[in-house]
Amino acid sequence: MQPLQFPYKNYSSRLPIPSLGFAALLLISLATLTSSCTEQEKNSLLQFVSGLSQDAGLAKLWQVDTDCCNWEGITCNGNKTVIDVSLASRGLEGHISQSLGNLTGLQQVNLSYNLLSGGLALELVSSSSIIVLDVSFNQLNGDLHEFPSSIPGRPLQVLNISSNLFTGQFTSTTWKGMQNLIALNASNNSFTGHIPSHFCNISPSFSVLELSYNKLSGSIPPGLGNCSKLRVLKAGHNYLSGTLPEELFKATLLEHLSFSSNGLQGILDSTHIVKLGKMAILDLGENKFSGMIPDSIGQLTRLQELHLEYSSMSGELPSTLSNCTDLITLDLKCNNFSGELNKVGFSNFPNLKTLDLMWNNFSGTIPESIYSCRNLIALRLSSNKFHGQLSKGLSNLKSLSFLSLTNNSFSNITNALQILRSSKNLTTLLLGLNFMNETMPDNARIDGFENLRVLAITDCLLSGEIPFWISGLVNLEMLFLQGNRLTGPIPAWINTMEYLFYLDISNNSLTGEIPTTLMAMPMLTSEKTAAHLDPRVFYLPVYSGPSLQRRIPIAFPKALYLSGNKFTGVIPPEIGHLKALISLDISFNNLTGPIPSSICNLTNLEVLDLSNNNLTGEIPAVLENLYFLAVFNVSNNNLQGPIPTGRQFNTFPNSSFAGNPRMCGPGLNHHCTSVE
Ligand SMILES: *[C@@H]1O[C@H](CO)[C@@H](O)[C@H](O)[C@H]1NC(C)=O
Numbered sequence: 279m280q281p282l283q284f285p286y287k288n289y290s291s292r293l294p295i296p297s298l299g300f301a302a303l304l305l306i307s308l309a310t311l312t313s314s315c316t317e318q319e320k321n322s323l324l325q326f327v328s329g330l331s332q333d334a335g336l337a338k339l340w341q342v343d344t345d346c347c348n349w350e351g352i353t354c355n356g357n358k359t360v361i362d363v364s365l366a367s368r369g370l371e372g373h374i375s376q377s378l379g380n381l382t383g384l385q386q387v388n389l390s391y392n393l394l395s396g397g398l399a400l401e402l403v404s405s406s407s408i409i410v411l412d413v414s415f416n417q418l419n420g421d422l423h424e425f426p427s428s429i430p431g432r433p434l435q436v437l438n439i440s441s442n443l444f445t446g447q448f449t450s451t452t453w454k455g456m457q458n459l460i461a462l463n464a465s466n467n468s469f470t471g472h473i474p475s476h477f478c479n480i481s482p483s484f485s486v487l488e489l490s491y492n493k494l495s496g497s498i499p500p501g502l503g504n505c506s507k508l509r510v511l512k513a514g515h516n517y518l519s520g521t522l523p524e525e526l527f528k529a530t531l532l533e534h535l536s537f538s539s540n541g542l543q544g545i546l547d548s549t550h551i552v553k554l555g556k557m558a559i560l561d562l563g564e565n566k567f568s569g570m571i572p573d574s575i576g577q578l579t580r581l582q583e584l585h586l587e588y589s590s591m592s593g594e595l596p597s598t599l600s601n602c603t604d605l606i607t608l609d610l611k612c613n614n615f616s617g618e619l620n621k622v623g624f625s626n627f628p629n630l631k632t633l634d635l636m637w638n639n640f641s642g643t644i645p646e647s648i649y650s651c652r653n654l655i656a657l658r659l660s661s662n663k664f665h666g667q668l669s670k671g672l673s674n675l676k677s678l679s680f681l682s683l684t685n686n687s688f689s690n691i692t693n694a695l696q697i698l699r700s701s702k703n704l705t706t707l708l709l710g711l712n713f714m715n716e717t718m719p720d721n722a723r724i725d726g727f728e729n730l731r732v733l734a735i736t737d738c739l740l741s742g743e744i745p746f747w748i749s750g751l752v753n754l755e756m757l758f759l760q761g762n763r764l765t766g767p768i769p770a771w772i773n774t775m776e777y778l779f780y781l782d783i784s785n786n787s788l789t790g791e792i793p794t795t796l797m798a799m800p801m802l803t804s805e806k807t808a809a810h811l812d813p814r815v816f817y818l819p820v821y822s823g824p825s826l827q828r829r830i831p832i833a834f835p836k837a838l839y840l841s842g843n844k845f846t847g848v849i850p851p852e853i854g855h856l857k858a859l860i861s862l863d864i865s866f867n868n869l870t871g872p873i874p875s876s877i878c879n880l881t882n883l884e885v886l887d888l889s890n891n892n893l894t895g896e897i898p899a900v901l902e903n904l905y906f907l908a909v910f911n912v913s914n915n916n917l918q919g920p921i922p923t924g925r926q927f928n929t930f931p932n933s934s935f936a937g938n939p940r941m942c943g944p945g946l947n948h949h950c951t952s953v954e
Pocket residue numbers: 318321322323325377380
């Protein structure tokens with residue numbers, strides 16, 4: 279926003295103190311003549327407080343026998359006229375009294391971040407003095423078209439009604455008389471109908487229109503093109519349809535244009551785009567745009583953010599993109615872009631922080647020029663057709679915190695890890711579905727990775743063992759090694775990993791017993807030190823699957839996944855120590871012996887899968903105490919006796935118990951006799 283200049287900003291409630299003592303004396307005596315705000319203003323403020331159901335102590339602070347200019351949150355000008363009511367984040371509840379409209383000098387009202395409800399008093403919006411009205415982040419409701427429309431020349435410049443519960447449509451009468459409106463933020467309400475565009479004809483200085491997170495529908499009105507001063511237009515997360523109208527591109531001062539997450543379609547027209555030469559943030563992601571990124575994008579030389587994710591765009595990235603030297607964010611994930619990246623001169627993007635090309639059709643090797651983006655924090659190339667070995671240049675990316683290469687055809691994992699280990703700021707490293715059939719490097723020369731919190735080397739069919747160097751990743755919180763061909767035992771050092779709370783080693787060929795050291799993992803045995811992922815770890819949200827749940831970033835529970843291996847022996851009774859565990863899957867192994875009743879100590883457990891082993895004995899009745907258990911599977915074992923009844927055991931499907939010929943119960947072929 280341009281700084282808005284208000285005349286009163288030049289005053290303060292105190293008069294300037296002149297250098298001569300005499301003048302000061304004179305002034306003090308003059309000041310006592312008009313030493314206080316008027317009774318009427320005082321009463322208007324008191325009426326406002328009495329309209330609140332929860333005033334958070336304001337009534338006490340506002341002493342009736344004192345000058346209201348000195349009251350908390352109140353500012354007066356030199357004439358002792360109230361000009362500013364600033365009561366944001368005070369926990370105020372109740373209605374906004376229309377009495378504020380009686381304060382004839384009031385210019386700025388800030389009641390944001392309270393719990394105010396009811397409608398927005400017409401007296402405020404149609405006030406003949408208020409310039410800035412901010413009631414955002416409250417629970418105000420009602421319909422704006424009830425505003426009186428005829429009062430001409432309202433001075434209101436800034437209206438922020440965002441994050442409330444307003445409903446209804448914007449009608450042309452709503453805004454009549456608002457010739458001075460500069461900024462309207464109506465985001466995050468429940469407005470319906472079309473995007474209003476009449477401001478542009480009414481208010482010549484209109485420059486900020488924010489309407490995101492509403493229920494607006496219809497197409498983008500061509501009339502917005504008449505907003506010759508429009509700098510910010512945000513209408514993401516609505517139900518808009520149609521194309522970007524040609525007229526919109528007449529608003530050549532636009533710096534921030536966002537229509538993300540709507541149903542818009544069509545192409546980005548080369549001759550249109552080029553008119554928006556001041557554009558800094560262009561966010562058209564999560565729509566149905568198709569076609570290529572036009573060559574003329576290179577003329578948007580101030581572009582900092584380009585978001586086109588989750589659309590139907592295709593073709594190669596234009597080499598002209600190299601001219602957008604201010605780029606900070608390039609998000610093209612989930613499209614059908616293809617070709618090699620070599621044409622784009624990434625060395626022209628010294629400020630680039632995020633490059634997200636996930637789920638496209640790019641091919642070739644990673645261009646060396648990417649390694650000159652010294653400020654790159656997040657690089658995601660997953661699910662493309664890249665190949666080749668990583669280059670030493672990668673270690674130039676000193677800020678790199680998030681790297682995902684998942685699901686490409688990269689090769690030489692030894693090389694990759696030796697290069698990446700020196701990336702001191704790396705917190706998340708996702709390498710799965712690459713390096714097919716290679717060997718897990720086990721040499722001790724892989725050290726470094728001081729800050730790594732998340733490591734995924736999954737579905738690579740790697741041979742070898744769980745390598746010792748992993749024990750040196752002292753900050754590791756999550757380790758994903760499933761879908762390889764790793765052999766040998768679970769290493770005894772596993773319980774030295776102080777922060778590890780998520781371990782998935784399923785679908786390998788690991789052997790031996792489930793070691794008791796695993797039952798002493800610090801994060802799983804204590805609830806107190808619950809892992810809290812540093813927000814930097816997932817600089818980009820991580821998704822669970824390539825397409826199905828693509829918009830739902832996954833949250834990770836404390837979990838142990840050991841299924842699909844060749845573990846033998848019994849389930850150690852010490853398993854009861856893993857009190858913090860939420861998910862435990864030991865299915866598809868060769869475990870024998872009984873289900874230890876100590877499992878009943880895992881009171882946070884939501885998922886317990888012991889299926890497809892050779893477990894014997896009865897299901898301990900104490901498992902009924904696992905109140906949170908939602909998934910339970912003991913099928914295909916050699917268990918016997920009755921299925922416990924009661925509580926959540928009544929909710930599990932029959933299939934949870936199938937394949938245990940000697941087990942009996944209501945859902946099984948074998949009914950329990952009184953002996954059983
Ligand atoms: C505010 O003005 C309205 C009418 O304009 C009047 O009814 C009301 O009493 C006034 N309130 C105060 C506190 O002056």
